[in-house]
């Protein structure tokens with residue numbers, strides 16, 4: 001007997017040989033290596049049921065003390081998307097015209113980004129991820145742990161799930177993001193973390209021709 005809130009139960013490790021593990025690891029790498037951030041969406045409406053499965057996947061992420069300190073706001077309403085676009089473009093205009101350092105603007109130049117954000121209206125869905133710094137339990141504030149890490153991992157799961165479903169997404173970080181709290185009426189326990197437009201790629205969509213670092217530049221073996 002124990003009085004843990006989560007009693008421990010046996011874990012059923014799926015059977016796998018090293019060869020199967022390698023084959024699956026390689027196949028998943030190839031799938032994920034084909035993922036790209038997309039800024040050009042078509043207006044095909046992705047069913048909400050698809051989005052719900054993606055968000056369920058994101059919410060399987062590990063989190064500090066299993067507090068699951070995240071909220072995924074799923075926005076398909078054209079009027080709310082327009083409000084978000086207008087507010088984001090105002091902030092981005094300020095960022096591109098004075099708030100970002102010359103070095104930052106030079107680093108962004110190859111990506112071809114600017115303050116215009118039409119994808120915030122063309123993408124059928126915007127997922128706005130909020131981190132929950134604390135939760136209210138019976139009216140009392142309870143602090144969450146490793147919120148930044150937990151929500152980052154959940155966003156990684158979400159991006160992988162989106163790609164696996166054959167959809168595309170962009171990790172958009174308008175700065176500052178407080179306007180999202182206001183537009184979406186979120187409580188003071190939450191702060192915006194990431195804005196992710198999701199949909200299908202436009203027929204004429206392009207992506208920057210970038211290269212990924214080879215493994216020897218990112219893995220140090222001890």
Ligand code: IYR
Nearest residue numbers: 092108113114172173174175
């Ligand atoms: N948030 C701005 C600028 C921007 C910043 C980085 I770092 C990028 O990798 C891309 C864009 C924008 O979304 O345009």
